[in-house]
Amino acid sequence: MCGIFGLFLGSNAGYPLKLVKPTIDYLLILSESRGKEASGLAVFHKDTLNLYKQPVRASFLIRSKNYNKLIEGLTANKSNYVTSEPFLMIGHTRLATNGPVDDNNNCPIMSGDIVGVHNGIIVNDETIWKRFVSLKKTSSVDSEVVFSLLGFFKKEMPSIQAMQATYGYLEGSASIAAFVLDRKQAILATNTGSVYLCRNQLGNIIIFASELSILQTVIRRLKLPRRIGQYGISQLKPMHGRIIDMNTLMMQEFNLNSSHYFDADLDKGRRKIHPIEILNKTNYPAEEAMQRIKRCTRCILPSTMPFIEFDKEGVCNYCRDYKKIRVKGQEALENLVSAYRSNSGLPDCIVAFSGGRDSSYGLHYVKKVLRMNPIAFTYDWGMVADIGRRNQSRIVSKLGVEHIINAADIQRRRIYIKQNIKAWLKKPHLGMIPLFMAGDKPVEYYVTKVARKYKIKLIFLFRGNELETTEYKFGFLGVKHSEPAGVMHEMPVSSRLKLALAALGQYILNPAYFNNSIWDILFAYYVTCIMPLNFVYLWHYIRWEENEIVATLKNEYGWETEKDTVLTWRTDDGTSAFYNYIYCTVAGFTENDAFRSNQIREGMLTRDQALKITREENQPRYDAIKDYLEKIGLDYYDVMEKIESIPKLYG
Numbered sequence: 001m002c003g004i005f006g007l008f009l010g011s012n013a014g015y016p017l018k019l020v021k022p023t024i025d026y027l028l029i030l031s032e033s034r035g036k037e038a039s040g041l042a043v044f045h046k047d048t049l050n051l052y053k054q055p056v057r058a059s060f061l062i063r064s065k066n067y068n069k070l071i072e073g074l075t076a077n078k079s080n081y082v083t084s085e086p087f088l089m090i091g092h093t094r095l096a097t098n099g100p101v102d103d104n105n106n107c108p109i110m111s112g113d114i115v116g117v118h119n120g121i122i123v124n125d126e127t128i129w130k131r132f133v134s135l136k137k138t139s140s141v142d143s144e145v146v147f148s149l150l151g152f153f154k155k156e157m158p159s160i161q162a163m164q165a166t167y168g169y170l171e172g173s174a175s176i177a178a179f180v181l182d183r184k185q186a187i188l189a190t191n192t193g194s195v196y197l198c199r200n201q202l203g204n205i206i207i208f209a210s211e212l213s214i215l216q217t218v219i220r221r222l223k224l225p226r227r228i229g230q231y232g233i234s235q236l237k238p239m240h241g242r243i244i245d246m247n248t249l250m251m252q253e254f255n256l257n258s259s260h261y262f263d264a265d266l267d268k269g270r271r272k273i274h275p276i277e278i279l280n281k282t283n284y285p286a287e288e289a290m291q292r293i294k295r296c297t298r299c300i301l302p303s304t305m306p307f308i309e310f311d312k313e314g315v316c317n318y319c320r321d322y323k324k325i326r327v328k329g330q331e332a333l334e335n336l337v338s339a340y341r342s343n344s345g346l347p348d349c350i351v352a353f354s355g356g357r358d359s360s361y362g363l364h365y366v367k368k369v370l371r372m373n374p375i376a377f378t379y380d381w382g383m384v385a386d387i388g389r390r391n392q393s394r395i396v397s398k399l400g401v402e403h404i405i406n407a408a409d410i411q412r413r414r415i416y417i418k419q420n421i422k423a424w425l426k427k428p429h430l431g432m433i434p435l436f437m438a439g440d441k442p443v444e445y446y447v448t449k450v451a452r453k454y455k456i457k458l459i460f461l462f463r464g465n466e467l468e469t470t471e472y473k474f475g476f477l478g479v480k481h482s483e484p485a486g487v488m489h490e491m492p493v494s495s496r497l498k499l500a501l502a503a504l505g506q507y508i509l510n511p512a513y514f515n516n517s518i519w520d521i522l523f524a525y526y527v528t529c530i531m532p533l534n535f536v537y538l539w540h541y542i543r544w545e546e547n548e549i550v551a552t553l554k555n556e557y558g559w560e561t562e563k564d565t566v567l568t569w570r571t572d573d574g575t576s577a578f579y580n581y582i583y584c585t586v587a588g589f590t591e592n593d594a595f596r597s598n599q600i601r602e603g604m605l606t607r608d609q610a611l612k613i614t615r616e617e618n619q620p621r622y623d624a625i626k627d628y629l630e631k632i633g634l635d636y637y638d639v640m641e642k643i644e645s646i647p648k649l650y651g
Helices: 017-034 065-074 125-131 144-154 159-169 212-221 286-292 330-338 357-369 386-399 410-426 430-440 443-453 493-509 518-529 546-557 576-587 591-601 607-617 622-632 636-644
Strands: 003-009 038-045 048-054 087-094 109-111 114-119 175-180 185-190 196-200 205-209 231-235 240-245 251-255 349-352 374-380 403-407 459-461
Touching (some): 017 212, 114 144, 144 159, 196 212, 205 212, 212 231, 349 357, 357 374, 357 546, 410 430, 430 493
Antiparallel strands (some): 003 087, 003 205, 038 087, 175 185, 185 240
């Protein structure tokens, strides 16, 4: 999920020379929020293509000598305007989802006589490469397959039909901008609606970006109306594209849907699939712990659960104090959203969207059941799992929903996680594990910011499922409270204060926590515990039904599940395999035990069923843990050995 943008100037467009570089600079800087790991651009001018990209964020790129030399050289002119020749630029800011951050994988990508930029994730790229064996794969990024396919089909058919055939094979989200050099055509296309165009009345000036707000900000800051005259802004609707003549900027709109698919003449050869590395797995105590620890006779919570007590019948206080979940109902939800619903098709709500089970179903529900016109918003803090990104791509492409991504400085966030895990390993304390996940907490802040930008007042969040309580995470800090299913700002003020004081106590005992992440931690606490929030929590209105949710996602969207686990919960979160491994190793249970215990109390599962399910769900995901630790720069075997040496709460 990245940012794409561009500036097209026709012959004698009269666009002031002094605005060309500021326009490109602004497009780069404003698109940086969608990806900070690489940036680049391709410029076509005087029948020459100039390509420049670097594995750095856009704000660094525009300060580089080579970038400034390129743009100033291309726009050098004695007159006040560019030249009599067309000037076309497409650009990209990258959020790395596939392939290392190097210039072989970064956009713009060259494939034959096509150069292009791509926002989204192609989830079936490996399948396409295997099927079209005549295509030559030169990188490990999924974007390459889009432009390779387009080049393949272009040899046999006109550009519009080639685009239709290309999108016919793609699975996942794809918003692209490309130059087809031999045909002197520029192409814009999207299956999610994440492309907005500004075009002047004469049609010889075009500016586009992934988000409406980016385009509006460029127009406002450069005071373009007085420079280019009357203009209009339009959105490329999902499954639509534009062919643009690179000489005249004449534009033709087309639909990407087609009933005709070109069947390639496929070779019989297939690429060999290399086996996944077999890890030397450490002995894991989960099975033994589950059998040995005393557990509630009604649910499956163990004696290692903070603040747990058992009565004479062996029933825990969590069961005795439990109150059945009561939802407000579908009618109440309909009454609420009807006041916001747009009859014109314009966006009327924002959906916080991680690509996980609950938010994926929630986006489906908001679009299909509530008949709203949502914008999906993702805050990528650096530990969104690849499967979460692929599922995001599937859902938004099939629903035709615009998807806005705000990407953190991922490398910095991973450094912070590394620092806090290293600090934690010096003096392990189960109550401080939430520090590892602090980076994802600002989602509430950023989704609110986006809603304000788009003047949208309705925001859906898919926390608040009262089955998913994890109060034990702070219970290990000695803070007893009834967590409202992840809605921490609804906790009593006294509990939030105790939580802050307890964490401060651990900081004093372990000064290694006073590292560069401290401001991020404080901001996360502010957002989750102090900042006023006004969201709609879907599960406060409708009953959460696991079988219906999973079946809908798999059957209607081809929603992907991990191959190494039966879990469907939190698989979008790259940290969950690691922290659940710690909880299970040290305390003998995970968040799955708490979740399934609530299901027992609701009559959704029997105790025997819950025990059987959690034995499978709590199995360690070694490959996922190894991948997580490699991303943040920690040695897998060293970390696992230290975790194994921590004294167990169950003896």
